[in-house]
Amino acid sequence: MRFLLKRFSFAVMKAGKITLSSIAADLNVSKTLVSLVLNGKADAAAINKETQQRVIARAKELNYKPNQVARGLRMGQTNTLGLLVADISNPFYARITRTIEHIAEAEGYSLIVCSSDESENREKHLIKMLLERQVDGIIMTTTMQQAEILKQIIPPHYPLVLFDRYLNGFDSHYVGVDNEQATQNAVKYLLDLGHRNIGFLTLTPGYISTLHDRQQGFLEAFKAYNLDIDTSHLLQVDYAKLKNKDYNQIKQFLAETPQITALFATNNNLALACLNAAMELGRRIPDELSLITFDDVECFQYTAPAISCIAQPLEKIGEVAVNLVLQQIKKEKTEPKKVVLQTKIIYRDSTCCKN
């Protein structure tokens, strides 16, 4: 009786739900059989061709969709990757995401995408979430200051790759560029153009490796030329304000340091902000003020003037990142690999000789 009741309620409740069992019941075969056939393991199991056909036909007919959640639970693998960036609406990350998505998808992986918003707390929270969701690996830009939290939160041999930013004391796979060298080259280029009073615009939080290294590169360039740096030429802009299009900090800076003839911006948002500020202050670029920035975005070639910049190989970064994580998942254990890619200075119209 109990049994019957169960069968009954099962049948009733499941109206419409097509599962392995429902197909099996329908065909009077076992779940195993259906599973084997639908996973292409039928031949290996030497299952009757004719039976195979019946199963396949019925599955198609019923529009069967395997429940990947159940599958994931059973197999201990979700075929999902976590992608954690600072801000998905930043073209820098959006373009890398695109590449990662494509490669991942080709390998059967989906992406759970999230933005940390440059907040350590959010990042911590999001990583936990990804881990709870049993993603098979994580690709991320960290905004952490200390390796500790990450070490605590991420299991020892978990498939992980940091990109763009590294974290001292956290020995994981990584892909990015040599920010210090790239910046140094760009600043030397400004120096070679005759500029001596060069402003350096960076962001909060300043401890982020890319920002830190770029600043280091800036200092190194001066040192290499035996030049002193006026620290009043360094400005750290508040990230939230920048996101909010509040450029007052920059305008004030430009107004207060009229001796500056060239500007180095540490990222694309900052460069656009400079353009805006200079425009409002009536400082002509490049005649009165040269500008060069880290990161290339499409529109830099169409701005007035076109903006000189340091371009990172975005596609390549995405490609390496996803491949590194996939390799770890496939247990191709390797030492944490650090991949450093080449940047390229793109000379456009926002930079010229000091006159």
Added chain:
Amino acid sequence: MRFLLKRFSFAVMKAGKITLSSIAADLNVSKTLVSLVLNGKADAAAINKETQQRVIARAKELNYKPNQVARGLRMGQTNTLGLLVADISNPFYARITRTIEHIAEAEGYSLIVCSSDESENREKHLIKMLLERQVDGIIMTTTMQQAEILKQIIPPHYPLVLFDRYLNGFDSHYVGVDNEQATQNAVKYLLDLGHRNIGFLTLTPGYISTLHDRQQGFLEAFKAYNLDIDTSHLLQVDYAKLKNKDYNQIKQFLAETPQITALFATNNNLALACLNAAMELGRRIPDELSLITFDDVECFQYTAPAISCIAQPLEKIGEVAVNLVLQQIKKEKTEPKKVVLQTKIIYRDSTCCKN
């Protein structure tokens, strides 16, 4: 013996895995108890305060992370949303994604993000994938021409919202703007400036509702002014080529129709391409050629000249989209709602009177 073997391998394999049962075993209580406590249902179940404390303490100590895949399977709900866009690297989608992500996250939902690449096949494939992954709802821009495929593939009352583009014959929730009206207004503005030979640049595939409606708006504007349209002023650019920065089609078009004094571009990529083509051909904007485009992206205010455009309320679109899908998930059943938001023409320097 058999039993022992199993226990053994179990113990070995599970080394380190913290689960509900492992905690329960550890504490000599039942899984139920632990589950209840960890889900905040302990008080409702009137569980001993002291026991609760023990459970919570141990869970924290062991750094327990609930397996959301198991939870999802059991509860028939994954707290995951599918977001399907044409191209995540397009700032238009990236910015909407940002808003959606934030609201979804606040409600406890994660996002699986994917790009259809304007391919019907990819779209079909991705929707199937999302459904198999048991996402609780889907937010998408469709690139389908016919409603049929979507109807076949998506279950009748599945939580779904289309945004940006609608699909005739597919009666779902929707949020977007009045593309026809917006375009008509913008074109009338060009007409009012004295332009009569206006080029219209659109994309493949042309059947997409937004593109279609924009073209319709273009035609309507002329009709309203009792003006004839020279169909040689309409150009449909190949999407793949555009993505690929191959602007020859546009350059050729501009070269062959020198009588054109103003251009309407149906999206941001096209506008940038026009800028590029005009530059290479030495056609000065706006003096020789006015340009207005659908969609605003940040850099349009910094280009030379700054580009006039029709701005869509991106944040609002994202917000409405995610809320609509969340409502459906929460079974707040409503008739498929169509939300049409306001656009705004932003007048910048790329448009001027015909001289």
Added chain:
DNA sequence: CTGAAAGCGCTAACAA
């Protein structure tokens, strides 16, 4: 106040 047991949909040993 607490526990046993069933079962979400699937895979994979093992049996037959």
Added chain:
DNA sequence: TTGTTAGCGCTTTCAG
């Protein structure tokens, strides 16, 4: 060649 069964980790009746 096919079926039985156990179990992935969790929630939730239902019994005590």
